[in-house]
Amino acid sequence: MTLTEKVLARAAGKKYVQPGDNIWVNADVLLTHDVCGPGTIGVFKREFGKTAKVWDKNKIVIIPDHYIFTADSLSNRNVDILRDFVREQGLPYFYDVIDDPNGHWIFDKSKGQLAKQYGSHFAGVCHTAIAAKGHTRPGEILFGTDSHTCMAGAFNQFATGIGNTDAGFIMGTGKLLIKVPETMRFYLEGALPKGVMGKDIILHIIGEIGFDGATYRAMQYEGPGAYNLPMDDRMTVTNMAIEAGGKNGIFPYDEKCAAYVNERTKLNGTKSDYQPVELDQDQKFIYDKVIDLSKLEPTVAQHPDPGNRALAKTLDKVKLDRAYIGSCTGGKTSDFLAFAQIVKGHTVKIDTFGVPATPEVVFDLKNTQWDGKSVWDHLVGAGVTMTENASCAACLGGPVDTFGRMNKPMSCISATNRNFPGRMGHKESRVYLASPYTVAASALTGHITDPREYLS
């Protein structure tokens, strides 16, 4: 069996499953947030009754992260709906915006978008935070009401996005009926050359198989190149499985994965025992492709879909109005460090926005010193508009007052994950997806730029 089949078989209590089997699996963790949580809770109460209790309070993780730093009153209300439910159910894993369990969240517009407006529990973008807070474990099943839930496949688990109704069902029963997907294997060889990141791997792959090339399928990464990748790069790769239509992405288990998970479960006191799935000899794939990482170059997904691939060096005629770095995909500490490596000591030529994925990333950037100055200060010094308010922000547009949102037609290069029309705001705007390196180099020139010329 493939890695995905092994996780699913175990969760279904079966010795063996094959693609196409419809099986009931037990969920290990259910993740939801402020956009889909209130609807999920609504379904749960409608279907199981007003006084119903969730199936297992230790297996529900709620991370408000989407529409937080906005004066939109419905958005603020939605965070309050989550808090009320958490209190009523006694859920231990709620990463609230505010510290008062009986309070109300109201964004204070007068304080502006840049200075921190959250308390000590807030965790930031759910896919980055769920790992950082020790809720991702090898061999487990994670369902989340968000399509980028597949990011957690980097930790050798089955993780996929679902709708509110399915999530409401899990909330009440702990189970879900799913179909076992066929597996596509990407066998990675070699190591990434200078100026090329995990983002370039996945943009290359989506360009190769197409925006719907993995629909209903699992994307499994193997080979020496896969083990070479740090966890952050693996997370970027699995995060974007959905941009090829994939059900999930998954990496094998190794010591890097173990080190991350063990550290994070210990830090937050979450469940620390797990059982990884190992690679079998007799795996069957619907697609099998070898990719030599050393041959990859900085890659861009052009407007209007993530499969519209071109090499950055061929797009220098594409003028830009804006650059953006942030999101689950591109807002990790390592992403900002790569970005800062390029812009440090220069000045950006176009409006450039930086949104760290989590408060921890803000902390890292403020406490990492380069030449006697924090990375945060280097970024601000280069003209990047940095906010401390970690969230999904303009990656998905959001309410009109969202930080970095495109409220008129313009072209933006972005370290985020999706570029269908209207994704980052105005529906006539154009979004180009690229690595933090490429976004940084392009911010300095105002057109799409191969970053390698800035990395001596």
Added chain:
Amino acid sequence: MSKVISGPAYVVQNNIDTDQIIPAQYLTLVPTIPEEYEKLGSYALIGLPESLYPIRYVEEGQTKTKYPIVIAARNFGCGSSREHAPIAMGAAGCQVVVAESYARIYFRNCIATGELYPYEATVALSDKVKTGDHVEVDFDKDEIRTPAGTFKLKPLGEVKPVIDAGGIFDFARQSGLIPAQEK
């Protein structure tokens, strides 16, 4: 339910993602709150660029659409897992989508919510039918009749009884998978 759904069709092309079906700024609306459900309907497909789709799916100031049938090309509903997408369309009065292919989560959400039937076309209908054309989707014959001819649809199979029942919860109760509801 009736065996034939007929009316004017609304035609879209490849890769209509969930941001075009229901833009992220409207996700503040909670689908299980009845008045917010209605409101979601008024925004169905409002994210389609006007340069490509000059005719709106739901006219300004309305909550319901004139088009009970949506015809699409490949990968309809790609992008986010937001259940607001089939819900907004269903709330607007869409009853059936006929697409060459669907993104997985959208397809699943249609079934889970019972909002609308996601039929798969066997030909590129979006090249043959124009917005406003009168079409008939025949559930007994698994076919669509259009001004450009009659075309077979892939049978809905095990999906149909779930949507007929009104979604997974109603189906699960009817078939005894979960106990009947205490009100």
